[in-house]
Amino acid sequence: MVDREAVLQQARRTLEIECRAIECVADRLGEDFVRAVGLLLQMRGRAIVCGIGKSGAVGRKLAATLASTGTPAYFMHAAEAVHGDLGMVTGEDIAIVLTNSGETDEIVRLLPIIKRRGAGIIAICGRRESTVAEAASVVLDASVEREACPLNLAPTSSAVAELALGDALAMSLMQARGFSIEEFGATHPGGQLGKRVLLKVEDLMHGGEDNPAIGLSATVEEALLAMTNATVRGAVSIVNGDGILRGLFTDGDFRRVMQGEADRNAIMRGSINEVMTPDPTTVSIGTLALDALDMMDAGEFDNIPVVDDQGRAVGMLDIQDLMKAGLV
Numbered sequence: 001m002v003d004r005e006a007v008l009q010q011a012r013r014t015l016e017i018e019c020r021a022i023e024c025v026a027d028r029l030g031e032d033f034v035r036a037v038g039l040l041l042q043m044r045g046r047a048i049v050c051g052i053g054k055s056g057a058v059g060r061k062l063a064a065t066l067a068s069t070g071t072p073a074y075f076m077h078a079a080e081a082v083h084g085d086l087g088m089v090t091g092e093d094i095a096i097v098l099t100n101s102g103e104t105d106e107i108v109r110l111l112p113i114i115k116r117r118g119a120g121i122i123a124i125c126g127r128r129e130s131t132v133a134e135a136a137s138v139v140l141d142a143s144v145e146r147e148a149c150p151l152n153l154a155p156t157s158s159a160v161a162e163l164a165l166g167d168a169l170a171m172s173l174m175q176a177r178g179f180s181i182e183e184f185g186a187t188h189p190g191g192q193l194g195k196r197v198l199l200k201v202e203d204l205m206h207g208g209e210d211n212p213a214i215g216l217s218a219t220v221e222e223a224l225l226a227m228t229n230a231t232v233r234g235a236v237s238i239v240n241g242d243g244i245l246r247g248l249f250t251d252g253d254f255r256r257v258m259q260g261e262a263d264r265n266a267i268m269r270g271s272i273n274e275v276m277t278p279d280p281t282t283v284s285i286g287t288l289a290l291d292a293l294d295m296m297d298a299g300e301f302d303n304i305p306v307v308d309d310q311g312r313a314v315g316m317l318d319i320q321d322l323m324k325a326g327l328v
Contacts, residue, residue, distance in 0.1 A: 014156065017148040021157040022164045028141050029168070036122050036138045037172050040071060045092030047073035048119070050081065052106050054155040055098040055162060062096065062166035068187045069170055070179040078106035086110070091118025098166075099123070100142070100158045102130020111135040124162050140165055196327065199289040204325055205306045205315030212236040213313050216246060220257070220275060221268040223249045232321075235303035237313040238276050245305055245313040247276035282307045285314055293322050 040047060047066055051059035059075055066073035076085050089095070095114050099107050102125045111132065114121060123136035126143045133139045142165050148156035185197035205211075212230035214223055216238060226236045227249075238247035249272055257267055257275045267275075282305045283292045296304055296319055306315035 010150065014148040017146065018157045018160045021144040021161045024144065025142060025161050025165050026168075032138050032140060033169070033172075036140060036169060037176060039094055039120055039122065039138065040169075040173055041176055043092065043094045043120075045072075045090050045094070045119075047071055048076050048089055048093050048095045049073055049098070050076045050078050050095055050107065050110065051098035052078040052104060054159045055100060055104075058159055058162045058166060059096075059098045061163065062098075062170065065167065065170045066173070068184075069174040070177045070183060071170065071173050078104070078110060081110055082106075086113055086117075089114060089117050089119055093117075093119040094122060095119050096122045096124065096166075096169075097132060097136070098125075098142075098162050099130075099132050100126035100155060100162070102127040102132040104132070107132055124165055126158055126161075140169070196290050197288070199325060199327070200285075201283055201287045201289055201292050201306055201317055202285045202315070204289055204321045205285075205317045206230070206232040206321075207306075207315040211313065211315050213239050213243075214272065216240055216271075216273050218272045219268065220249075220254070220270050220272055223272045223276075224254060224268075227251065227254075230316075232303065232316050232318045234318070235305075235316060237305045237316065238272055239313050243312040245280070245282060245307055245311055247273070247278045248280035248303075248305055249276045250303065253277060280305060283317060284308070289322060289325065289327055292317055293319075293327050296322075 047063070049059040049063040049066070056077060063073045063075040074088070076088065097107050108131050111121065115135070121136045122138045122140065123132050124140045124142050125133050127133060128139060128141060142158065142161045144157045144161050146152050147154060147158060181197050210231045212226045212232065212235065214226050214236055223236050227233060230236070235248060235250045237245055238249060240246055253275060258264060281295065281299055281301065283295060285306055285308050292304065302319045304317050305313050306317055308314050
């Protein structure tokens with residue numbers, strides 16, 4: 001049988017130790033960190049992230065994060081480096097080496113070769129008084145009070161400290177570069193991240209003949225037919241002779257006006273101008289689809305008219321389109 005309380009106690013203890021490790025790393029940030037950011041900003045080549053074991057796993061993640069946020073980077077496995085991968089290193093690169101002990105053999109023997117090639121070295125290291133720290137141009141202190149491992153052996157809080165420090169470095173570089181949401185989207189063209197930062201309203205809206213729109217002189221019956229026959233159901237834009245949006249009529253509006261004891265035939269023959277929603281909420285054609293989704297969520301809209309710079313109704317966006325695109 002699993003001892004429930006013992007399991008939860010160890011889990012909480014692990015998380016507390018690792019949280020404390022990150023807090024200590026944050027407290028130690030200073031000029032060395034600023035210098036590391038400066039070196040990477042001025043770098044003309046690439047960041048070569050190097051490690052082995054658990055530090056190697058963290059290094060792979062750091063290289064991927066740097067590369068996707070504006071800093072060209074790749075991971076070089078410390079053991080593979082001496083078997084040919086060092087050929088990738090140039091004098092325009094900066095090596096970021098990760099080691100908790102600062103004495104990892106595979107890392108130590110690489111340092112003289114990296115230096116001879118003219119590359120700078122940034123060490124993310126758990127010991128300032130170590131071979132790696134002494135050889136580095138800049139040392140980022142990732143030391144921890146203890147591992148979260150009950151035996152104080154398995155790399156746990158030390159790996160978390162390296163990971164958090166690497167993320168802090170990547171995010172500081174991203175901000176310093178002024179890395180934009182468009183640039184982020186360009187490096188994430190696939191999957192949900194790409195869709196969230198690349199898709200715009202114009203990519204998903206119903207435009208042209210698929211955009212339901214009628215004139216101000218139309219009747220409620222004509223508005224209902226336009227809604228029914230359109231590829232996007234549930235709303236129709238009301239426009240003037242120049243195509244400028246003047247109102248919106250939805251199936252919800254139709255149900256509302258048809259309630260009560262009024263003559264329904266008279267309502268159907270009546271002017272749409274009398275029952276439409278004037279000056280409805282709109283979204284511009286160049287808006288990110290994700291921002292449009294936020295607007296629709298806030299207003300509880302199923303449909304929202306799309307307008308151009310002149311206020312012309314150029315499309316209709318349906319919540320179903322956003323769902324199909326995977327944004328909901």
